[in-house]
Amino acid sequence: MDGVIDESLIKIxxxxxxxxxxxxxxxxxxxxAHLELKRGHSYAIVGKSGSGKTSLISIIGLLNRCxxxxxxxxxxxxxxxxxRKLSMLRANNIGFVFQNYSLIKHLRVWENIELPLxxxxxxxxxxQRQDHIHKLLKSVGLEGKExxxxxxxxxxxxxxxxxxxxxxxxxxxILCDEPTGALDKKTGQQIMSLLLRVVKENKIxxxxxxxxxxxxxxxxxxxxxxEGRICYVENDS
Amino acid sequence: xxxxxxxxxRISPVRSVxxxxxxxxxxxxxxASFLVGTLGSGYxxxxxxxxxxxxxxxxxxxxxxCFEDYSKLEDLFLSLERVEDHTAITFSMRxxxxxxxxxxxxxxxxxxxxVYKELxxxxxxxxxxxxxxxxxxxxxxxxxxxxxxxxYSLEIVIxxxxxxxxxxxxxxxxxxxxxxxxxxxxxxxxxxxxxxATVYIDxxxxxxxxxxxxxxxxxxxxWNSTHGLTTEQIYSALSDCIADTVGGELEYSGRSDxxxxxxxxxxxxxxxxxxxxxxxxxxxxxxxxxxGLSSLEQRTHELLIRRAIGASRSxxxxxVLGSQLILSAFVCVVSILxxxxxxxxxxxxxxxxxxxxxxxxxxxxxxxxxxASVATALLGGLLPALKAAKLEPxxxxx
Numbered sequence: 001m002d003g004v005i006d007e008s009l010i011k012i013x014x015x016x017x018x019x020x021x022x023x024x025x026x027x028x029x030x031x032x033a034h035l036e037l038k039r040g041h042s043y044a045i046v047g048k049s050g051s052g053k054t055s056l057i058s059i060i061g062l063l064n065r066c067x068x069x070x071x072x073x074x075x076x077x078x079x080x081x082x083x084r085k086l087s088m089l090r091a092n093n094i095g096f097v098f099q100n101y102s103l104i105k106h107l108r109v110w111e112n113i114e115l116p117l118x119x120x121x122x123x124x125x126x127x128q129r130q131d132h133i134h135k136l137l138k139s140v141g142l143e144g145k146e147x148x149x150x151x152x153x154x155x156x157x158x159x160x161x162x163x164x165x166x167x168x169x170x171x172x173x174i175l176c177d178e179p180t181g182a183l184d185k186k187t188g189q190q191i192m193s194l195l196l197r198v199v200k201e202n203k204i205x206x207x208x209x210x211x212x213x214x215x216x217x218x219x220x221x222x223x224x225x226x227e228g229r230i231c232y233v234e235n236d237s
Numbered sequence: 238x239x240x241x242x243x244x245x246x247r248i249s250p251v252r253s254v255x256x257x258x259x260x261x262x263x264x265x266x267x268x269a270s271f272l273v274g275t276l277g278s279g280y281x282x283x284x285x286x287x288x289x290x291x292x293x294x295x296x297x298x299x300x301x302x303c304f305e306d307y308s309k310l311e312d313l314f315l316s317l318e319r320v321e322d323h324t325a326i327t328f329s330m331r332x333x334x335x336x337x338x339x340x341x342x343x344x345x346x347x348x349x350x351x352v353y354k355e356l357x358x359x360x361x362x363x364x365x366x367x368x369x370x371x372x373x374x375x376x377x378x379x380x381x382x383x384x385x386x387x388x389y390s391l392e393i394v395i396x397x398x399x400x401x402x403x404x405x406x407x408x409x410x411x412x413x414x415x416x417x418x419x420x421x422x423x424x425x426x427x428x429x430x431x432x433x434a435t436v437y438i439d440x441x442x443x444x445x446x447x448x449x450x451x452x453x454x455x456x457x458x459x460w461n462s463t464h465g466l467t468t469e470q471i472y473s474a475l476s477d478c479i480a481d482t483v484g485g486e487l488e489y490s491g492r493s494d495x496x497x498x499x500x501x502x503x504x505x506x507x508x509x510x511x512x513x514x515x516x517x518x519x520x521x522x523x524x525x526x527x528x529g530l531s532s533l534e535q536r537t538h539e540l541l542i543r544r545a546i547g548a549s550r551s552x553x554x555x556x557v558l559g560s561q562l563i564l565s566a567f568v569c570v571v572s573i574l575x576x577x578x579x580x581x582x583x584x585x586x587x588x589x590x591x592x593x594x595x596x597x598x599x600x601x602x603x604x605x606x607x608x609a610s611v612a613t614a615l616l617g618g619l620l621p622a623l624k625a626a627k628l629e630p631x632x633x634x635x
Binding site: 054057058061063064083084087088090091092095096098102103104105106107111115116118119120165169177 | 238241244247248538539542543544545546547548549550551552629630631633634635
């Protein structure tokens with residue numbers, strides 16, 4: 001298989017996740033999920049509030065290890081990895097875009113974008129890092145905003161910075177939680193176009209959680225969740 | 238990472254400054270307690286040695302000896318010089334010696350009557366040059382007795398109390414039974430801590446050149462033990478020495494180690510300061526934990542984002558604890574600088590004839606500053622850091 005890149009990036013089999021509630025009851029957030037996510041494809045997860053969307057994306061994003069079942073990331077079973085290895089895997093391969101931008105307010109735009117590079121321990125010189133960040137900012141339409149603080153940017157601009165931050169380590173996957181949830185319709189569409197463009201250009205797997213059917217339909221595949229189960233899959237292909 | 242930590246400190250400069258000050262107060266108190274222990278102890282020992290002699294000094298009285306026989310006396314001096322410990326001898330005379338200041342020796346012939354009127358009884362110590370090894374005798378000016386007196390330039394050293402009276406380069410000495418005036422060259426002024434005017438005379442040259450003044454009643458031998466000899470061993474050695482030279486009876490007079498009696502006072506003071514400094518550091522640690530936990534609540538979301546984008550638990554611990562450690566390094570440098578200034582300041586304000594030498598900076602203080610700073614930072618920062626590390630990155634999505 002040398003020289004052949006497997007299209008499949010993430011495989012999930014019989015994945016179940018539960019949480020213990022304050023009253024002692026056990027709530028099943030994800031129930032017996034089976035998924036295969038491929039490079040260069042975009043996926044949307046839709047469903048009501050409390051249907052388990054965020055729980056599933058947090059497991060896929062290697063943020064949550066409390067589950068039963070099998071999760072294989074690029075051929076590696078991740079359930080046995082230590083926190084350090086899991087963090088490195090996450091830092092080097094997965095970019096996140098959150099609903100409310102989640103930029104660090106006391107860091108400048110370029111420092112926010114640089115952060116994943118530091119955690120991923122990418123061996124880039126200062127000059128290379130600057131060039132890379134400059135190109136990314138240009139690609140998301142924020143050239144010249146390097147030294148601004150997030151609070152000086154509009155919501156759309158902050159989400160663009162978040163996208164640039166997600167892209168900075170050249171990830172294999174980008175996971176988005178309601179990426180347009182805090183934006184107006186027009187800006188949301190612009191952000192989605194940007195996201196879809198960069199994932200196609202870079203052959204990145206995109207997985208997003210959304211309530212908006214229009215946003216979901218821009219993706220190749222839609223998973224509908226209800227009470228922790230993936231109950232419906234709509235596939236363009 | 239260091240840049241990230243430094244940036245972190247700048248988020249809330251007031252908090253950083255207040256944390257630093259709380260650490261600094263405790264560390265300075267701890268440094269002060271050690272300075273009391275080191276410099277304070279040195280000061281007490283030096284001042285006591287000025288008045289009572291270096292501890293432990295044993296004294297023995299010698300009576301009924303043949304001190305008028307100069308060759309035997311010389312043998313005694315040589316025997317005492319051969320002792321590996323410090324030894325000195327003082328002589329008490331049958332008659333008091335009075336002194337008067339004179340501006341020049343040549344003027345004596347013309348103004349004898351005037352000089353007689355100025356003769357004053359002063360404390361006179363007939364001794365040998367090693368006397369300043371038994372007592373801590375810093376010189377205000379000039380030099381100490383060096384045992385090189387001659388017939389024409391007998392030497393004396395006066396103390397500070399006598400300085401106002403002997404404001405001349407020479408003095409003459411006289412014993413009541415004689416009209417002879419013996420000229421002496423004042424070669425130095427010593428700070429002996431005494432409040433009575435005192436003249437130190439080189440016994441060696443008086444015995445040789447001024448027999449009229451040399452009417453020894455008895456002598457006292459001082460032995461500063463630096464080799465751990467017992468009283469019995471010293472007594473035995475001196476008995477042999479006396480028997481072989483001037484003869485007479487040797488009697489143990491006592492042991493002077495006043496310096497040690499202050500040790501317990503000093504220790505209590507040091508313990509008091511140490512307890513205070515530990516309490517201050519404890520309060521500082523509690524303050525840091527409090528600030529750390531409250532700051533953690535404020536920045537939970539930021540730390541969750543960091544975890545989500547790739548920070549491991551150890552990265553988070555390093556970030557939270559790192560800022561405390563950087564602060565502690567800063568506090569450490571400041572406290573060492575303050576303590577250096579303090580020690581140097583003490584040295585600068587000491588007079589030239591102080592019994593205490595200009596103190597050296599105790600390296601132990603720097604080590605204590607480093608250890609106390611790091612320990613305070615670790616203890617104060619560890620709980621918030623561990624709590625931060627336990628944050629579940631999945632919460633970043635909530």
